[in-house]
Amino acid sequence: MMDYKLFDLGDVKLQSGMTIPDAKLAYKTYGELNAAKDNVIVYPTWYSGQHYENEWLIGAGKALDPDKYFIIVPNMLNNGLSSSPSNTPAPYDAARFPRVTAYDNVQLQWRLVTEAFGIEKIALVTGWSMGALQTYHWGAMYPDMVERILPFQGSAKCSRHNFVFLEGVKAALQADAAFLDGWYEKQPVKGLRAAARVYAGWGLSQKFYRDHMDLDALGYASLEDFLVSFWEGWLLAKDANNLLGMLWTWQNGDISHNPLFGGDLVKALSAIKAKAIVMPSSTDLYFPVADNEFEVKHMPNAELRVVETSWGHFAGGPGTSPDDIEVLDQALKELLAS
Incomplete structure (x- = not known):
């Protein structure tokens, strides 16, 4: 039984110069949108993950509490639910599916948020790993819309390593x-x-x-x-x-690689107005603390908060390390209360 909805995007032109015909964005919502439409949290998916694999961070009494917030989990393109090689008809099926950037993903998520729900303000964007990459994009691309961000175990640009x-x-x-x-x-x-x-x-x-x-x-x-x-x-x-x-989206992740910032990473980071807590893992082999230190240095309203852990990249998900989850949840509660 399908527990998510599909948002029809029409024919989508991508940064690559290619088009996804009749594109779909799969998403699931938790909680109710209030009358003021100011209780919105956007929580993108991660590499290979689908919305249900984000649910470990959502629940009554948690920071992402559906009794308080309207939480939108958009599925990345290529993840098998949104438009992907596995579900797109010829000629754009399988190996011919177009290359998609994080910029493309977040543009389409913005369409979902604004066109489907009429939302103008987002209280928080958060995400793990590639979800963090999308979180940075939200902050840089829509600085007047996004009030807070908390990217965890991820970076604004894929490093060479x-x-x-x-x-x-x-x-x-x-x-x-x-x-x-x-x-x-x-x-x-x-x-x-x-x-x-x-x-x-x-x-x-x-x-x-x-x-x-x-x-x-x-x-x-x-x-x-x-x-x-x-x-x-x-x-x-x-x-x-x-x-x-x-994987291609991850390798080419860069919040500055778009018409807004022309490849200037410092300019892109400086554009993020949102109050931010950036949470790397002390032992993450993908996204070392040093990468986030550089980012926070150039973000006007950001704090670096290192999670001391043995769990490496998986300190952030998908719900593997209870102690680290508690640290993350408390930081989210603090940021939302600020």
């Missing part, structure tokens, strides 16, 4: 002979499993593995059990072309 890590994931997936340059009839299972093994060395910290947290905190029987069940199980549920589409 991050780009290289993702090249490893991409190469592992595409090396499977069954991939057939994206025109596979069945999912390239060997490639998905190999990509998951690459990811496993980056998603969690050295200390996580050194302390056997896969066994003691998560309860797996062995390291191999963890690699197969947690990591391979995650990617085997996904479509390879969808993953590669989102």
Whole structure:
């Protein structure tokens, strides 16, 4: 049973110069929009994630409380619910699905928010990982609309090191002979499993593995059990072309790469008027603290708040580390109360 809605976007022209015909944006809302339309939170999805995988941060008594706020979770293009290689008809299907930027995604999310709901002010935008990338875009692209942002375990621009890590994931997936340059009839299972093994060395910290947290905190029987069940199980549920589409979006993430800022990252960061708490993980191998330190330095109303954790990138989701979730939830409550 479908628990989300589709917003019809029509034919969408992208930054790439290509068009997605009859594009759809999948979304789910939680709570009720108040009469003043000022209780709005936008909470974008992350790499491979769909709206239900954001729900661990939503609930009564939490910062993202649907009894108080109207929470919109838009699904990224390429994630299998919004327009994606896996659900778009020829000629733009599979390997021919156009390249999509975070700028494209947020423009379309803005259309959803304004056209479907008539919203003019957003109390908060927040997101993990690629959701954080979209959060930065919201702040820079719509500075008079967005009052607060809290990007966690993510950055405003994909670093060169991050780009290289993702090249490893991409190469592992595409090396499977069954991939057939994206025109596979069945999912390239060997490639998905190999990509998951690459990811496993980056998603969690050295200390996580050194302390056997896969066994003691998560309860797996062995390291191999963890690699197969947690990591391979995650990617085997996904479509390879969808993953590669989102990976391209991630690698080309940059809040300044658009007509508004012309590639000037400092100008883009300086345009963010929203009150911001930026929350990196102390052990994140994708998005090190130093990247966020640079960003906060150039944001006019931002605070850097490092999460001290052994959970690496997964300190922020999807609901894996209870202690880190509590730290994040308290920061969100503080920001919303400010």
